[in-house]
Amino acid sequence: MAAGEMVQKDAxxxxxxxxxxxxxxxxxAMYEVGTMYLEGRGVVADAERGMKMIRDASVxxxxxxQFYLGTHYEAGEGVEQDRERAQRSFRxxxxxxxxxxxxxxxxxxxxxxxxxxxxxxxAVAWLELAEAQGLSPAGALLxxxxxxxxxxxAAWVADMRQQLVPEHH
Numbered sequence: 229m230a231a232g233e234m235v236q237k238d239a240x241x242x243x244x245x246x247x248x249x250x251x252x253x254x255x256x257a258m259y260e261v262g263t264m265y266l267e268g269r270g271v272v273a274d275a276e277r278g279m280k281m282i283r284d285a286s287v288x289x290x291x292x293x294q295f296y297l298g299t300h301y302e303a304g305e306g307v308e309q310d311r312e313r314a315q316r317s318f319r320x321x322x323x324x325x326x327x328x329x330x331x332x333x334x335x336x337x338x339x340x341x342x343x344x345x346x347x348x349x350x351a352v353a354w355l356e357l358a359e360a361q362g363l364s365p366a367g368a369l370l371x372x373x374x375x376x377x378x379x380x381x382a383a384w385v386a387d388m389r390q391q392l393v394p395e396h397h
Contacts, residue, residue, distance in 0.1 A: 243270050250281065255288035259296070266306075279306065286317060294321035295329055302336065311336065322354060325393055327361035330354040334366070338373075349381050353389040 243264075249257035258281050264271050265278030285293035298317035301310045315336050321329035337343065337351035352373055358366035377385065 239270075253284075253288060255285045255290035255293065258282075258285035258288065259290045259293040262293070263296075275306070286320065289320075289324070291321040291324050291326045291329065294318070294324075295326065295332075298329065298332060302332075311340075322357075323393060325361075327358040327363040327366070330358040330361075331363055331366045334358065334369070338369075345381070349384045350388055350392070352377065352381075353385045353392055356385065356389055357393060 246257050246260050246264075250261040261271075262278045262281030262285060263269070265274045265281065267273070267278075282293045282296055286297050294317045297307075298314045298321070299305070300307050301317060302314035303309065307313075315333060318329045318333035318336065322333045331354070334351040334354035337347045337354070340347055352370070355366045355370045355373065359370055374382075
């Protein structure tokens with residue numbers, strides 16, 4: 229409705245419906261309203277309220293909110309830079325089958341100072357999952373990492389990959 233796709237364009241009605249859905253704690257709508265508050269788009273700008281709505285949307289399972297928080301915590305944009313929070317946010321949407329989140333989580337795990345073997349194996353497993361969905365940067369990085377795997381690590385990657393994303397995705 230906001231874009232006028234498949235129905236007549238009506239920005240006001242669209243905003244009303246999104247606000248109503250957000251009031252009923254629908255995660256994707258809460259994310260949209262949160263970004264509206266951050267940008268002052270159709271509402272009075274309120275960064276604190278916007279970030280709270282995006283965090284709540286993330287908890288309610290909005291992959292867009294989870295990705296948003298992951299990228300912002302990773303870069304320290306609008307929030308304090310926090311690698312652990314970035315990983316947590318990316319892990320949520322990665323487990324929901326979002327290829328870009330799987331890739332971004334893998335990058336954080338691969339470039340973690342003092343990385344443990346389990347984190348390395350998990351990073352490669354996330355890359356394989358992202359590559360399987362056609363995310364080409366994941367495939368390119370896998371070409372560099374696969375030769376570094378020992379036989380036991382490669383077997384571990386295969387086992388871990390099955391555990392990372394529930395079967396319904």
